[in-house]
Amino acid sequence: MxxxxxxxxxxxxxxxxxxxxxxxxxxxxxxxxxxxxxxxxxxxxxxxxxxxxxxxxxxxxxxxxxxxxxxxxxxxxxLGFAYLSNQPITTIARPLLAKLRDTTGVSTHLSVLEGHNVLYLGSHQARTGFVSNMVTGTRVEAYATAIGWCLLSGKSDAELAAFCKGLDMPPITKHTPTSFQTLKARVDQMRTDGFVVSHGFREPGGSSIAVPVWDQVGKVVACVNLSGPDSGFDFDKLKSFYLPETKATALRISRELGYEGSN
Amino acid sequence: MxxxxxxxxxxxxxxxxxxxxxxxxxxxxxxxxxxxxxxxxxxxxxxxxxxxxxxxxxxxxxxxxxxxxxxxxxxxxxLGFAYLSNQPITTIARPLLAKLRDTTGVSTHLSVLEGHNVLYLGSHQARTGFVSNMVTGTRVEAYATAIGWCLLSGKSDAELAAFCKGLDMPPITKHTPTSFQTLKARVDQMRTDGFVVSHGFREPGGSSIAVPVWDQVGKVVACVNLSGPDSGFDFDKLKSFYLPETKATALRISRELGYEGSN
DNA sequence: GCCAATTGTTTTGTATATAAAACATCAATA
DNA sequence: TATTGATGTTTTATATACAAAACAATTGGC
Missing domain, CATH: 1.10.10.10 (Winged helix-like DNA-binding domain superfamily/Winged helix DNA-binding domain)
Structure with missing residues (x-):
């Protein structure tokens, strides 16, 4: 002060x-x-x-x-669209996300971390079923969502602790992490798996897959995400098809950003 | 002054x-x-x-x-997305434009008149072929485009004259109207036809269909528009399929806005 | 490693942005 | 139609935002 x-x-x-x-x-x-x-x-x-x-x-x-x-x-x-077009990642990712939407038939999103929130930079809605409201530009609390854990996986433990400091984390569902320890557990899980799959963590009946995007120096800069109502997902195909496709898309975006790792 | x-x-x-x-x-x-x-x-x-x-x-x-x-x-x-969601027409039109894109396979757009410019409020890109840059939020000069003539058809002759007053209208192509008289001719043509179809008026090799949207009181408030490279259009289907579909979509949006005319 | 040039930051006298109050205009109600 | 209350606009005395100048920190060239 x-x-x-x-x-x-x-x-x-x-x-x-x-x-x-x-x-x-x-x-x-x-x-x-x-x-x-x-x-x-x-x-x-x-x-x-x-x-x-x-x-x-x-x-x-x-x-x-x-x-x-x-x-x-x-x-x-x-101004809003100047902001978007000044984020090089949006122009790189857009056609790839559209393609992912078309091959999977499920809504796809690109998001980044802005302070304590997940900020949606762009989305491609599923062609079947009800389409959600425009999500570009909306924000949700990072600690409470699969996408948030994915984006936070780029932070060190110290940074994650700083992130939690002074942040109140009310439980949205019974799965919501409400402390540094429980949030760290989620993020660690993401780090070992390389992805997050969630069912109804935030909205009942909603599922999503979240995979990180890396830049030149291997930093997590964004998150590619498939999401929609459970009814839109074929769960048998999740691990065999949706997940590999999502990971491939995230990796292609990472490559275009100069990432050279093998994740 | x-x-x-x-x-x-x-x-x-x-x-x-x-x-x-x-x-x-x-x-x-x-x-x-x-x-x-x-x-x-x-x-x-x-x-x-x-x-x-x-x-x-x-x-x-x-x-x-x-x-x-x-x-x-x-x-x-x-702020940008607050602006968009405060425009009721965008939320009404979005699913209908997506559907039009899916039935025609061509990119669809919604635009309004802002001062002397056409302002794109939303677009749904064709799934095949090259996708253009994000157009939402961009502006182009109204006098020089099919969409502009479509939007200007809501103005009276006096308003159109005022619109031209002090506006310089350089020719973009040899078809570009460069005076009140020639612009009025374009707009009048639109009024009698109820639509504009253009080939390469603004960009060589680009074609588009533009149809107006009316509100409760029958005022032209927006424009529905199919557009893409000539190669993306099947010209045989233009009048028999694309145009009626576009007009139907524009009319459905108009109906949702309270329009009761029969155009 | 020195100097010069450029950039970011702080200070301070002065021009000016500001909010209270006065005024004008409009809408509703009796 | 007169009266009241609320809203939009203008005025004006005063608090304060501003740009020049001084200072500090950085960068680039020789």
Missing amino acids: SESANHDIYFVPGLHRGLRVLEILGAAKTPMSLSEIARAMDLSRSSAFRLVYTLRQMEFLKDGEQKNTYTLGAKVLN | SESANHDIYFVPGLHRGLRVLEILGAAKTPMSLSEIARAMDLSRSSAFRLVYTLRQMEFLKDGEQKNTYTLGAKVLN
């Missing part, structure tokens, strides 16, 4: 609040009025007015259907 | 410059250093420092691979 406090002279309040306006409008399902924004941010209307004025002029906000209401503008989309 | 000038007392400069930092880093293919950012924005290093400091603390920027370099952070992705 003391460190952040004596550095906060550098904080640009106008920028901070403007971005909060964007976050609040992003979280809101419906356009908001000036006064609603001001209240949500605990800010004077006059200040909110200036923020909205600026954001609107820059096309980061646009007018809602109702008069005097505002929503996110298209400029934020530009 | 006079109006915007005497209103600029309301402009929040910190916010304005902070967002420009994000835009510049989004446009850059590679992480940038503090000084590079300062130069790109024609700003003092000390000010750039404060902006970067704030953005980093809010996780809109994160550290690049190299030391003292910065890239867009994951928070901008959140």
Whole structure:
């Protein structure tokens, strides 16, 4: 706190609040009025007015259907996709994930670790059955998911301990690790197996396979993942077909990133 | 100008410059250093420092691979996808566009008009042949494309004239309309046909079908679009199969939006 | 290994962004 | 139609964000 406090002279309040306006409008399902924004941010209307004025002029906000209401503008989309295309792995992985989806018939995903969360960078939905909501850009807690354990396998024990420090880990299901020790057990298991297969760990009736992607220096940088409702999986084919296909795809992505190991 | 000038007392400069930092880093293919950012924005290093400091603390920027370099952070992705999910049409249209892709085997897209540009909201790539780059979030000039004419068909002649006012319309190909009159001719053609079919209007060897989507009050709000390389199209099937399928999909989306017309 | 040039960080006087208050406009209710 | 409450906009005195300059740390060339 003391460190952040004596550095906060550098904080640009106008920028901070403007971005909060964007976050609040992003979280809101419906356009908001000036006064609603001001209240949500605990800010004077006059200040909110200036923020909205600026954001609107820059096309980061646009007018809602109702008069005097505002929503996110298209400029934020530009930023979002600039982010994606600046992640070289997404462009490398996309066609390979599409192919994996086509050969297996199951939804495929690419994700990375962002802080304590799993961040989905892209997905290819199964062509049969119900398709889930768009998952790109969504985050879930890493400690509680198979994908998270897969991504955490790149960390050393010390890093993993630091990861757990100050993180509360409520149990989502009875299989959820709730301490450093139990999480480490999961991650160690992943390290020896080279993959994670889960059934209903996070959502009842949902199964998934998670396999890591390595970069030049052998670091785990992403995770390839097959997932869907149990009804979409043919369990007989899981170990004989789905798993090897997923591992092959992850390895091909790793190779394109310069990985030269033999995992 | 006079109006915007005497209103600029309301402009929040910190916010304005902070967002420009994000835009510049989004446009850059590679992480940038503090000084590079300062130069790109024609700003003092000390000010750039404060902006970067704030953005980093809010996780809109994160550290690049190299030391003292910065890239867009994951928070901008959140905003981008908040924008998409706040557009009800994307969630309605997604499964229908996927289905259209599967029945035709050709890439499908949904787009809307944003200012003078066509903005792609989502796409489903063909399963065969080369897949294009991710197009969601990209923009192209409306006046020069079949999709643009389709989207502009919702405007009255007066609105279309206003649209052209002060817009320079360089010819992209020899078919590109370069004036209000020639653009209006294209749009009128679209209005009588109810669709646009184009071959190589924008990219040589590329073909596309564009059909409008209407909302409750019969306004054109979006465009459904099949497109791909000529080699991906079976031209015999175009009018007998692709076009009716595309129109049916657009109509189903329109119906879900509350459209009750018979187009 | 030295020097020069470039970059990141801190300080500080001054120009200016800010929030309170006043004002204007609108919507709802009696 | 008059009255009340809430919202959007403008003004203005004051707190503060800002850029120049100084400083520190790093890098590159000879």
